[in-house]
Amino acid sequence: MTRQMFHEGLEQLNQEILHLGSLVVEAVDLSTQSLFTGDRKLANSVIAGDEDINELTLRIEGRCLALQARQQPVAKDLRLLHVCLLVSLHLERIGDLAVNIAKIAKRLERTSAAEPYFDLLRKMSAQALEVLRQGIKAFADRDVELAASLEDIDEPIDEMFKEILSRLLHPEEKDEETSSEWSTHIALASRYIERIADQVVDMGARVSFLVTGQLDGQYFDRPAPDLQRQFGQ
Amino acid sequence: MAGYLATNNLSASFGGGVQAIENITVEIPANKVTAIIGPSGCGKSTFLRCLNRMHELVPGAKASGEVVWDGRNIYASGMDATEVRRGIGMVFQKPNPFPLMSIEDNVSAGLRLASGRIGKAKIAEVVERSLKLAALWDEVKNKLHKPGGSLSGGQQQRLCIARALAVQPDVILMDEPCSALDPASTQKIEDTIDKLKKNYTIVIVTHNMQQAARVSDFTGFMLSKEMGEPGRMIEYGPTNKIFTMPERKETENYITGRFG
Numbered sequence: 001m002t003r004q005m006f007h008e009g010l011e012q013l014n015q016e017i018l019h020l021g022s023l024v025v026e027a028v029d030l031s032t033q034s035l036f037t038g039d040r041k042l043a044n045s046v047i048a049g050d051e052d053i054n055e056l057t058l059r060i061e062g063r064c065l066a067l068q069a070r071q072q073p074v075a076k077d078l079r080l081l082h083v084c085l086l087v088s089l090h091l092e093r094i095g096d097l098a099v100n101i102a103k104i105a106k107r108l109e110r111t112s113a114a115e116p117y118f119d120l121l122r123k124m125s126a127q128a129l130e131v132l133r134q135g136i137k138a139f140a141d142r143d144v145e146l147a148a149s150l151e152d153i154d155e156p157i158d159e160m161f162k163e164i165l166s167r168l169l170h171p172e173e174k175d176e177e178t179s180s181e182w183s184t185h186i187a188l189a190s191r192y193i194e195r196i197a198d199q200v201v202d203m204g205a206r207v208s209f210l211v212t213g214q215l216d217g218q219y220f221d222r223p224a225p226d227l228q229r230q231f232g233q
Numbered sequence: 234m235a236g237y238l239a240t241n242n243l244s245a246s247f248g249g250g251v252q253a254i255e256n257i258t259v260e261i262p263a264n265k266v267t268a269i270i271g272p273s274g275c276g277k278s279t280f281l282r283c284l285n286r287m288h289e290l291v292p293g294a295k296a297s298g299e300v301v302w303d304g305r306n307i308y309a310s311g312m313d314a315t316e317v318r319r320g321i322g323m324v325f326q327k328p329n330p331f332p333l334m335s336i337e338d339n340v341s342a343g344l345r346l347a348s349g350r351i352g353k354a355k356i357a358e359v360v361e362r363s364l365k366l367a368a369l370w371d372e373v374k375n376k377l378h379k380p381g382g383s384l385s386g387g388q389q390q391r392l393c394i395a396r397a398l399a400v401q402p403d404v405i406l407m408d409e410p411c412s413a414l415d416p417a418s419t420q421k422i423e424d425t426i427d428k429l430k431k432n433y434t435i436v437i438v439t440h441n442m443q444q445a446a447r448v449s450d451f452t453g454f455m456l457s458k459e460m461g462e463p464g465r466m467i468e469y470g471p472t473n474k475i476f477t478m479p480e481r482k483e484t485e486n487y488i489t490g491r492f493g
């Protein structure tokens with residue numbers, strides 16, 4: 001493998017990550033739509049589409065391995081390979097979460113009790129989709145500022161998640177009676193959406209590392225954490 | 234601390250006005266391995282040879298600036314160049330043992346030259362210790378009287394390391410010590426380097442970036458901007474840093490293979 005082929009390989013890797021990103025955006029978009037509409041066909045298409053996401057993730061992993069084995073990359077090439085591997089795993093996990101949401105969409109009983117929750121879930125989904133799009137854009141543009149701002153975009157999602165949980169635990173008087181199965185589905189759906197955004201925030205930290213070589217300020221020679229103190233013997 | 238080196242505006246030229254290196258100021262920490270990398274002709278060997286006053290052995294060659302070794306400038310008047318070269322040893326690219334001289338005598342050659350008359354027992358002791366340090370003892374202990382030229386290239390290079398160690402230097406300079414060796418011999422030399430840094434400061438010039446990444450604690454990248462321009466130290470820092478996040482574009486381009 002010549003150096004020229006190596007650099008082309010890195011560019012292809014970059015493109016594959018962006019392709020993976022667009023597949024995952026679509027999965028999240030469709031899965032949340034199916035959650036609100038109960039469209040089983042849509043939900044099934046998300047579940048089936050996960051196969052492609054997994055395939056592409058494996059392909060990316062294989063490419064990362066081959067490029068590392070044959071070229072001993074350093075500096076920005078090393079950082080790119082390292083970050084592509086991690087970002088692909090984040091994206092793949094987001095794809096899995098979209099599948100989880102699609103599965104709930106198929107089983108969720110649609111009652112009028114859902115409306116106040118759906119209101120919040122819709123806002124959460126829109127925000128999560130926005131975080132995801134911006135996260136991928138941060139990677140594509142190597143934009144450290146955008147990457148750092150993901151945490152701020154994520155914050156209202158955490159708030160809405162907490163609100164849904166507390167409302168499920170302490171229903172308001174006007175809320176209709178609901179089954180525990182139904183409540184569990186709503187709790188899980190909101191949890192999955194919240195997890196999607198968390199994955200993107202972590203992805204943002206990888207993008208920062210890609211550009212700056214810094215992870216949480218200090219990367220190399222980090223002291224080992226005092227596990228004894230934290231977890232006992 | 235013994236073995237600490239620092240250069241201050243070190244420049245060097247050859248006769249006929251060839252300026253080889255210019256204004257190099259770096260600190261080379263004791264008991265660490267420092268690798269010098271950079272394209273051919275950027276002045277790596279010249280820099281290394283200035284660190285123990287071997288550069289001036291070339292007719293017409295001059296060095297200016299300072300090399301501070303244990304608090305003393307080796308270029309100060311009154312410093313004895315021979316003494317400097319004893320304390321700061323050199324191992325070359327091509328193994329250069331005395332081919333007809335016995336293995337044993339090869340190791341002790343410098344010692345006998347430096348210390349005049351010393352006892353046989355003392356010499357035997359130094360030979361054994363040096364060969365052990367250079368990780369060659371087990372392979373030659375039963376044939377110490379055989380000629381140095383009878384060894385393989387990798388063994389000859391370790392013999393030269395043993396020879397450099399015999400005079401008990403603080404610092405060992407190595408100029409592409411593995412470029413003529415196969416991977417197994419290279420690994421032996423790298424293992425030796427790693428072991429030696431406990432007691433010695435090592436500066437190694439290498440064209441093999443992976444080798445620099447493997448063996449060194451600090452890396453310096455040298456470059457001459459154009460053909461015929463003097464080489465400068467473009468970037469110098471911890472090896473982890475240089476190979477993941479170099480500060481300078483030139484360093485990044487060079488180590489990632491984006492030349493020209």
Ligand SMILES: Nc1ncnc2c1ncn2[C@@H]1O[C@H](COP(=O)(O)OP(=O)(O)OP(=O)(O)O)[C@@H](O)[C@H]1O
Nearest residue numbers: 247251253272273274275276277278279280291461
């Ligand atoms: N004996 C000499 N007389 C004149 N010029 C010399 C002499 N030795 C080296 N030079 C010049 O000095 C500059 C630096 O040479 P040097 O050997 O230090 O480079 P280098 O980085 O060690 O190269 P390489 O990686 O090829 O060993 C080059 O331009 C070279 O042509």
Ligand SMILES: [Mg+2]
Nearest residue numbers: 277278279408
């Ligand atoms: Mg050289």
